[in-house]
Amino acid sequence: MIEVEGLTKRYGAKLAVDRLTFRVRPGIVTGFLGPNGAGKSTTMRMMLGLDRPTAGDVRIDGRRYENLQDPLKYIGALLDAKGVHGGRSAFHHLLCLAQSNGIPKSRVHEVLHAVGLTAVARRKAKGFSLGMGQRLGIAGALLGDPRILMFDEPVNGLDPEGIHWIRNLMKSLAAQGRTVFVSSHLMSEMALTADHLVVIGQGRLLADTSMADFIQHNSHSYVRIRTPQPERLLDVLDEAGIKAFRAGGGTLEVDGGKAERIGELAAEHRIVLHELSPQQASLEEAFMRLTAGSVEYHAQGGTPPTGWKKG
Amino acid sequence: MATTQVVRSEWTKIRSVASTVWTLSLAAVVTVALGMLISLLSRNEWDSMSTRDQLFFDPTYTSFAGMSLGQLAMIVFGVLVVSNEYSTGMIRTSLAAVPQRGTFLFGKIAVATGLAFAVGLATSFLAFFVGQTTLGEHSASIGDEGVLRAVIGGGLYMTLIAVFSMAVATMLRGPMLSLGILMPFFFLISGILAAVSATEKIGRFLPDQAGNKIMQVVPPVDDDTPYGPWGGLGIMVLWVVAALLGAYAVIKKRDA
Amino acid sequence: MIEAVGLTKRYGAKTAVYNLSFQVRPGAVTGFLGPNGSGKSTTMRMILGLDNPTAGQVTIGGHPYRRLPNAPRQVGALLDAKAVHGGRHARNHLLSLAQLSGIPARRVDEVLGVVGLQEVAKKRSKGFSLGMGQRLGIAAALLGDPQVLLFDEPINGLDPEGILWVRNLMKALAAEGRTVFVSSHLMSEMAVTADHLIVIGRGQLLADMNIRDFISANSADFARVRTPDSEPQQREKLTSALTEAGGQVLPEQDGALRVMGLPLPRISDLAHDADVRLWELSPHQASLEEAYMRMTQGAVDYRSTSDQRAGLQQELPPGAMPPVQVPVPGQGQPGWYAPPPPQQGGQPFAMPQGQPAGPYGAPAAPGGPGEPNPYAQAAPAPHAAPDMTKPEDAR
Numbered sequence: 024m025i026e027v028e029g030l031t032k033r034y035g036a037k038l039a040v041d042r043l044t045f046r047v048r049p050g051i052v053t054g055f056l057g058p059n060g061a062g063k064s065t066t067m068r069m070m071l072g073l074d075r076p077t078a079g080d081v082r083i084d085g086r087r088y089e090n091l092q093d094p095l096k097y098i099g100a101l102l103d104a105k106g107v108h109g110g111r112s113a114f115h116h117l118l119c120l121a122q123s124n125g126i127p128k129s130r131v132h133e134v135l136h137a138v139g140l141t142a143v144a145r146r147k148a149k150g151f152s153l154g155m156g157q158r159l160g161i162a163g164a165l166l167g168d169p170r171i172l173m174f175d176e177p178v179n180g181l182d183p184e185g186i187h188w189i190r191n192l193m194k195s196l197a198a199q200g201r202t203v204f205v206s207s208h209l210m211s212e213m214a215l216t217a218d219h220l221v222v223i224g225q226g227r228l229l230a231d232t233s234m235a236d237f238i239q240h241n242s243h244s245y246v247r248i249r250t251p252q253p254e255r256l257l258d259v260l261d262e263a264g265i266k267a268f269r270a271g272g273g274t275l276e277v278d279g280g281k282a283e284r285i286g287e288l289a290a291e292h293r294i295v296l297h298e299l300s301p302q303q304a305s306l307e308e309a310f311m312r313l314t315a316g317s318v319e320y321h322a323q324g325g326t327p328p329t330g331w332k333k334g
Numbered sequence: 335m336a337t338t339q340v341v342r343s344e345w346t347k348i349r350s351v352a353s354t355v356w357t358l359s360l361a362a363v364v365t366v367a368l369g370m371l372i373s374l375l376s377r378n379e380w381d382s383m384s385t386r387d388q389l390f391f392d393p394t395y396t397s398f399a400g401m402s403l404g405q406l407a408m409i410v411f412g413v414l415v416v417s418n419e420y421s422t423g424m425i426r427t428s429l430a431a432v433p434q435r436g437t438f439l440f441g442k443i444a445v446a447t448g449l450a451f452a453v454g455l456a457t458s459f460l461a462f463f464v465g466q467t468t469l470g471e472h473s474a475s476i477g478d479e480g481v482l483r484a485v486i487g488g489g490l491y492m493t494l495i496a497v498f499s500m501a502v503a504t505m506l507r508g509p510m511l512s513l514g515i516l517m518p519f520f521f522l523i524s525g526i527l528a529a530v531s532a533t534e535k536i537g538r539f540l541p542d543q544a545g546n547k548i549m550q551v552v553p554p555v556d557d558d559t560p561y562g563p564w565g566g567l568g569i570m571v572l573w574v575v576a577a578l579l580g581a582y583a584v585i586k587k588r589d590a
Numbered sequence: 591m592i593e594a595v596g597l598t599k600r601y602g603a604k605t606a607v608y609n610l611s612f613q614v615r616p617g618a619v620t621g622f623l624g625p626n627g628s629g630k631s632t633t634m635r636m637i638l639g640l641d642n643p644t645a646g647q648v649t650i651g652g653h654p655y656r657r658l659p660n661a662p663r664q665v666g667a668l669l670d671a672k673a674v675h676g677g678r679h680a681r682n683h684l685l686s687l688a689q690l691s692g693i694p695a696r697r698v699d700e701v702l703g704v705v706g707l708q709e710v711a712k713k714r715s716k717g718f719s720l721g722m723g724q725r726l727g728i729a730a731a732l733l734g735d736p737q738v739l740l741f742d743e744p745i746n747g748l749d750p751e752g753i754l755w756v757r758n759l760m761k762a763l764a765a766e767g768r769t770v771f772v773s774s775h776l777m778s779e780m781a782v783t784a785d786h787l788i789v790i791g792r793g794q795l796l797a798d799m800n801i802r803d804f805i806s807a808n809s810a811d812f813a814r815v816r817t818p819d820s821e822p823q824q825r826e827k828l829t830s831a832l833t834e835a836g837g838q839v840l841p842e843q844d845g846a847l848r849v850m851g852l853p854l855p856r857i858s859d860l861a862h863d864a865d866v867r868l869w870e871l872s873p874h875q876a877s878l879e880e881a882y883m884r885m886t887q888g889a890v891d892y893r894s895t896s897d898q899r900a901g902l903q904q905e906l907p908p909g910a911m912p913p914v915q916v917p918v919p920g921q922g923q924p925g926w927y928a929p930p931p932p933q934q935g936g937q938p939f940a941m942p943q944g945q946p947a948g949p950y951g952a953p954a955a956p957g958g959p960g961e962p963n964p965y966a967q968a969a970p971a972p973h974a975a976p977d978m979t980k981p982e983d984a985r
Contacts (some may be wrong), residue, residue: 056750058749059719059721059749059752152626154626178776179747180746180775181775182625182626182775183623183625183775183777183879183882183883184625184883185626185775186775186777186879187879187883208747208748208749208750208752208753209750209753209778209779210750211778211779211782215778247872249854282816282869282870283818283869283870286818286867286868286870287818287867287869289868290867290868293862295855295858295859296858296868296871297854297855297858297871298854298872298873299868299869299871300814300871300872300873301870301872307750307753307754310750311750311751311754314750314751
């Protein structure tokens, strides 16, 4: 469990993090979202005791980070793939971390194996690709078999197999009852991984809800229906006070998440349904709607202006 | 408990990067080789030296002549031990693993200091014996008065230079900035101050000049230095302690 | 139009790319997929004339890149976000590129606006975040208003707004009739961006086809069916009715059923006959990721395994629960994608009609046809070909 209480960080005149209060609970994957410059990295650094909060504090299992004895056994973090001395081998990098927290050497071999780096364990880290560096960072996070794990942009540089692996890893860590806190810019990835979301914008908390609630509250959802008896169904729905629209291709659409109700009505009136699918907007759409006001670098429209042409 | 863990960890760190090996071996090789060269020159030039120079000739100090260059490699060693953490981003990983920043800093410096002392002392003894063998009939013996003190002092001097560099690098973080300040400080400013009579007296209190005193067995002509060999080393230690306090204050407060 | 014919690249004894032939057509976004080390970057570099092919050739609009008249006005590329002199201002960087190919300075300000960097145009790019560097790289690619665009991992480091923007930009460029060739590791992103796919593995062509066809050919469609939550007996009744009718039914985590091998109307009829009410009946296509993983099996360089934690067994932090031994889903374990292996026997993705046997005629990767479900193997496959590490990895 991570508890963040009134966390504030000021750099000169700029307020990077503004009175954040939230909890990250065990047993689920909690996603941490926000546009660039929203204060995600600063918040994560303060959680690890790397940056000092201007006000407020963070508790890891009830304790402040600097009061943890052997912190790697409580919380493992992947901050960025570059937190490694390039001249050191993957093995020695992990070994020095392990020793600093009294973790046995055998565990180093284990995590190297777990992330698939055993074959290159003796190679210097500077020869690693972005994806391999990421795996090394994840190995470091797993080293102390901690109850809390934190990942900042974990899929950066991984290939599809790696992305798949890290996603399942995070889910299974949460299923074991651990606390998993992960930041990412990839909404499509997040939608597949996280159960709960903490969203910040310009340093302030924008949302702290379950994934399903977040999407429901911040986007448009509807039910798509296909039936050989559209006229009858329309009548039945109309009677029940449910508004349905004819959409293209012989389908009907009903606003909101009323699939169960429609299913019951159809069964009651013996209407055959060939499709009854709740459609939800994507997490991306919901996120865009929520954070529309707090983005730092806006690009102009999609097409390049053609003010300049050859000839 | 935690301290021994940090020390073990820092030992792994220091022995697993190539820069440790090449900076320390460069320090040893340069010091010994240059000392030998100067000793050889002194022996060949002996007959053309004035009687006064012959009288005040310090064979021990002569064999340490290579330290003026060798200490630069020690500075590089000290700077890289610390600033590599910053330039690679490793510092965040390290401080997340050891949030007690005082323990982290002093554990790191303790390990690097121990290693620097071992190499420094070995270098000092080697430079002495190689130098004396080269000097032949004009050599000093390790049993002579003050000689053993000077040889051990040579090792201490190199160690303190490295520690001072570590402390400065902790305050400045980047390797380029740290070397850019330390190199001219020891190589130019100290020399310039010593060369100009008006500033000569100030120059004596700089860490390198004060620390140098420990390696002298025969005091130079007209020596009016207000401190003895151990007094000089004491001044150097004060510099080092001040730098360490600064480093501690900075790392305690700063965002990683 | 980009056209590769028999493209081959060897580095010493290593063959990075072998006999690759494909066409990238204008008017569509073509995705370029493959595991790490499969030769994607090498291919991109050869397209741009940075590396010389050992054999074969690749042309853009009929000419090899190096013989293209005024290449920067015809081809724009984003290869590596860091290929910028860090001490130079963003605007000066673009200006120097523009001057090299006779593009007016006005166009520099235009593209800076397009990528949203006009406010930081006078900043040194050293202080740029990965995302800003990426935007600068895209600006450089657009500079000459080229007909052919290449993007290598364009959304690396971008935030959600940036990702959406790049996606729309690529689609818009294609809609204008340009040729857009983009590599990415993010299948979920590719699925919503690309129209056509070129997949390579170990330097050889695995697929060159429309994205819809690719997914259908490499995975099974299924239906998600939900019955009233309050009446589990309805669910069981439906399960047996569907199984009897020849369907395959797997339970999903949230209590719904995943049904394969039966069309939706048939499921509806069966439910009707069994007097089961439906709360959901929705068609699903497997994701691009699933299809891709199936296809590239065996062409992967770094494999992960489960975390044994043996070294830590004795050292649990105070108050911690003993770790539950849930295996980390990894290569070669059942349940890699799908719900826990059901009664059917550990083949979550077994295909009712049998394995579509290598429709591409390409030399199939090990673990392809013949092994119906590579993910259901009990033992992890041996560490795959470490010698296929691409040279880029070792830099």
